[in-house]
Amino acid sequence: MRKKIVLIDGHSILNRAFYGIPxxxxxxxIHTNAMYGFLNIMFxxxxxEKPDYLTVAFDLPVPTFRHVMYKEYKGTRKAAAPEFKQQVPLMQDLLRSMNINVVTCEGFEADDIIGTIAKTSARDGLDVVIVSGDRDLLQLCEEHIKIRIPKTKKGGTEVEDYLPENVFETYGVTPLEFIDVKALMGDTSDNIPGAPGIGEKTATKLIAQYKSMENVFEHLDELKPKQKENIxxxxxxLRQxxxxxxxxxxxxxxxxxxxxxxxxxxxxDSYELFKRYNFKNMLSKFDKNMPQKELEVYDNFKEVTEFSEVEDIFNKVKEMVESGKQIGLAVLAEESLSGIALSLSDEEIYYIPCTGFVNENYLVTRLREAIKLADGRLIVTSGLKSVLKFLDTTSLYEYSDVPENAFLDVSVGEYLLAPNNESYDYVALARTYMDINVPARAELIAKDSLEKASQTNNENLVKYACLQSYIYLKVANNILDNLKKMDMYDLFINMEMPLIFVLYEMEKQGVRVDKQELIDYSAVLAEKIEALEASIYKAAGEEFNINSPKQLGVILFEKLGMPVKKKTKSGYSTASDVLEELAVDYPIVNDILEFRQLAKLKSTYADGLTEYIGEDSRIHSNFNQTITATGRISSTNPNLQNIPIRMEMGKLFRKVFIPREGFSFIDADYSQIELRILAHMSGDEKLIESYNSDVDIHRATASHVFNTPLEEVTDLQRRNAKAVNFGIIYGISSFGLSKDLSISPKEAKQYIDQYFESYPSIKDFIDGLVENAKENGYSITMFNRRRxxxxxxxxNFxxxxxxxxxxxxxPIQGTAADIIKIAMIxxxxxxxxANLKSHLVLQVxxxxxVEVANDEIEKVREIIEKGMKEAAKLKVSLEIDLNVGKNWLECH
DNA sequence: GCCGTCACG
DNA sequence: ACGTACGTGACGGCT
Incomplete structure (x- = not known):
């Protein structure tokens, strides 16, 4: 068997990866996309190929012999992007860390290095595979030298493979003749001139006929006069x-x-770099080489089913907790409880399945006994919100006897430390804090439910459970230390941890929805949609899927010939702002707009929400605490934070949200909390004064910006000022503002300039925000939340x-999020x-x-007012609008 | 699984 | 010259 060597054209593959990977x-x-793409291609x-040898060749950033002989060589090539350049040396170091042979050579290019190694290796009896993004290398092709050119197509990489016969098929010349073709036609990217007027077509034809450039020179007389002259x-x-x-x-x-x-x-070494560059899905490659750390622990995972042994474990847990020692807890539950894992130390990691005498009641009881003994945050877990669900589902106990401060949620803690991350699960925590790559749930128990997994692959289930409890315990103090270091310990302990219990309660309570009303409304919408559909098909002259932007685009812009105002990556934009413009001239477009609106209402809200109404007539949506980069919470399954309010048709959905019998709703929302935060944080006297004198804030802004007495501010001026106020909060840009107000960017810029002239301290403030963020690499809220x-x-500009x-x-959006979290708590x-029956149901x-018992309305009103208004002490007051009603529409 | 669109703050 | 306002989630269509 011939041995095989793979030769990679480092620069060209890195470059290809740079442009192929976002x-x-x-x-x-540090930018890592090119390195990431390179590794993907290399792997x-x-x-x-499964080669025996591998070498990666790179250019050096110094002139080569080509530059010396021809000073214009690569002269017009524009400088590479700095994001690319910085990755070149890093890539080389990364490869060296992987013990991969990296070759450079002063005075020569990577091509020459590859050419030399390829030819000598082939001569020495090896198979050679050259990987490059560059066709220049095709000239090296021969029986035992294959050229492979990866192309990044959408949906993966395709590879073009070239042996000599493929070169001939594609170009009609042999690999060696390819050199002459290239010499004749030149190469603009390397600034090689070639013969004027001779392109790829002609050059190929000439070389196919005459076999070499020199032979073409011999037969100049046979060429067309123009070609003869040019060559x-x-x-x-050309010789050069x-x-x-x-x-x-x-x-x-x-x-x-x-x-x-x-x-x-x-x-x-390479592991360190992979981790540093965040090549997460490649870390599994290290598994079989670096298993030591994991294996030791896996051996200590133990499933315990013997009742007396389980008793012993819980007794030990109680002892530990009583003497102030932390334990790791993972609860495995989906529809029902599968079991719990407890990590007491590196040696004692137990999975206790829920079975036989060790039933759910038993487990809950014993665990709660331990939790009640905890003086301090000793029960270390993740996803505490769902753990509470398990601790709470028993009919044996009142949930409220469990002390809140017994728990530590490591995922919520890690979220504060790195709110841009997408996951804070045990896999992510193990990578961040323990430098190990542990199997994810999908690898251990596939798509099976936990119940099914316990039957089919119990060993993996045990591993899955124990791993979690082990990792939680292991990383807890690291996370606490980091939170302290970053001054977020208080935020964690006094805001995020308590909030878990609030969100748990909200999810548990859910909100009542009138199912029949929703179903009826769906039917009404269906009828209207059908009518619109018919009218649209008639105007279009054919039936098509109006919900498909692609099909709609063809109808509007090709068949009906409407002017194209905006394009998307994949075709014509049919977004509503575009359609609204068109509606003036084409009445059919109004129907399409209305169709869209109603289709959205029907699918997302009417039919969508109905799916989520439970046996108790309530929707229990999920409030997620670890999603947003700014500190807000988000809502899913369903999203109850985007129920319509602005449009008449949409508003009606708020009517189906109703309190339970004997209760009412109180809805309270902050009045311009973000602008008030801006006033406070900037300390701007004018803005503070406006709020303290209780004038309409946008009117006051207009008055200052347009130099008009308050009473004379026109509606238009107020509207413009309002848009500018929003712009300030969003991070002002004249382009964004101009779009919002449908004015020119120039006019928008004038507004902004005028605003900053009127409010110089606000300009200083937001300039300061940017400056600080640039210096520190993060922004910060009033309550020390970082992003x-x-x-x-x-x-990139x-x-x-x-x-x-x-x-x-x-900082502004985040501070607002902080404040309402405090209010919620x-x-x-x-x-x-006060032992009231009333409770929070939604946060938007x-x-x-708040769903409030009818005999508690006044008390609760006071609690809400106080809780919200006094959540933070600012230089301006926090005001709220509060209403009582029998449905959500009525009280908002 | 991504894109375009659109619902909310 | 670049080509956008900040933060989310769900749906249908399409690949």
Missing amino acids: DLTNSEG KFLDE GNNIEL SKILVTIKTDVDLGFKLESAGLDDMFNA PIPELKAS MQKKFGERIAMNA RVYDELKK HDELL
Whole structure:
């Protein structure tokens, strides 16, 4: 068997990866997309070729012999993007860390290195595979030298493979003749001139016929007069071109095959770098090489079913908790409880399945006994909100006897430390804090439910459970230390941890929805939609799927010939702002707009919400605490934070949200909380004064900006001022404002300039926000919540601007999120303390909806008012609008 | 699984 | 020149 060597054209593959993979940045702001793409391509080829040897060749950033002989060589090539450049040396270091042979050679290019190694290796009896993004290398092709050119197509990479016969099929010339083709036609990207007027077609034809450039020179008389002139007048230049495009195969490299062996690619050094660059899905490659750390622990995972043993474990847990020691807890529950895992130490990690005498009641009882003994945050877990569900489902106990401060939720803690992350599960925590890559749920128990997994693959289920409890316990103090270091311990302990209990209660309570009303409304919508459909089909002259932007685009812009105002990546934009413009001239478009609106209402709200109404006539949506980068909470399954309010047709959905019998709703929302926060944080006297004198804030802004007495501010001026106020909060840009107000960016800029002239301290404030964020790499709220902004380090103009807008917005939006979280906790605590039946049901960013017992309305009104208004002490007052009603529409 | 669209703050 | 306002989630269509 011939041995095989793979040769990679480092620069060209890295470059291809850079443009093929969207920008990626690690937490330090280092761009990693090219490296990531390179590794993907490299692993793919290693996998396919299974070579014995591997070498990656790179250019050096110094002139080569080509530059010396022809000073215009690569002259017009524009400088590479800095995001690319910075990755070149990093890539080389990364490869070296993987013990991969990286070769460079002063005075020569990567092509020459590859050419030399390829030819010598082939001569020495190896199979050679060259991987490059560049067709220039095709000239190296021969029986045992294959060229592979990866192409990034959407849906994966395709590879073009070239052996000599493929080169001939594709180009009609042999690999060696390819050099002459190239010399004749030139190469604009390398600034090689070639003969004027001779392109790829002609050059190929001539070489196919005459076999070499020199032979073409011999037969100039047989050419067309123009070609004869173009080539004949440039013979010297063309000879030089040929030297330039000929890849050297005799460079003195001192290449040793032994040093190109593949050995120990996945070692501790490379692991560090993979982790640093956040190549998460590649870390599993290290598994079989670095298992030591994990295996030890896996051996200590133990399933315990013997009743007396379970008793012993719980007794030990109680002892530990009593003496102030932390334990790790993971609860495995879906429809029902499968079991719990307890981690007491590195040696004692137990999975206790829920079976036999060890039933749910038993487990809950014993666990609660331990929790009640905890003085301090000793019960370490993740997803505490769902753990509470398990602790609460028993009929044996009152849930409220469990002390809140017994728990520590490591995922919520990690969210504060890195709110941009997408996951805070045990896999992510193990990577971040323990440098290990542990199997994810999907790897252990596939798509099975937990119940099914316990029957089919119990061993993996035990591993899944124990791993979690083990990791939670392991990382807890690291996370606490980091929170303290970053001054977020208070935020964690006094805001995020207590909030878990509030959100749990809200989810548990849910909100009542009138199912029949929803179903009826769906039917009404269906009827209207059908009528609109008929009218649209008639106007279009055919039936089509109006919900398909693609089909709709064809009808509107091709068949009906409407002017194209805006395009998307994949075709014509049919977004509502575009359609609204068209509606003036084409009445059919109004029907389409209405159809869209009603279709949305029907699918998302009428039919969508109906699905979620439970046996208790209530919707129990999920409030997620670890999603947003700014600190807001989000709502899913269903999303109850985007129930319509602005449009008449949509509003009606608020009517189906109703309180239970004997209860009412109180809805309270902050009045312009973000602008008030801006007033406070900036300390701007004018804005503070406006709020303290209780004038309409947008009117006051208009008065200042347009230099008009308050009473004379026109509606238009007020509207403009309002838009500017929003703009300030979003991170102002003249372009965004101009779009919002349908004015020119120039006019928008004037408004902004005028605003900043009127409010200089606000300008200073937001400039300061950006400046601080640039200096620190993150923004910060009044309550110390951080948001890292890696975008600020981008050299891409757009991205940096985006980072700047985030830096302006995040502290304001985040502080508002902090404040309403405080309010929620206070309202929750007060309701509980007063032993009231009323409870929070929804939070919509600046609004709280409370289901209130009819005999508690006045008390609860006071609690809400106090809780919200006094949630933070600002330089301006926090005002709320509060209403009582019999449905959500009525009280908002 | 991504895109375009649109619902909310 | 670049080509956008900040933060979310769900749906239908399409690949």
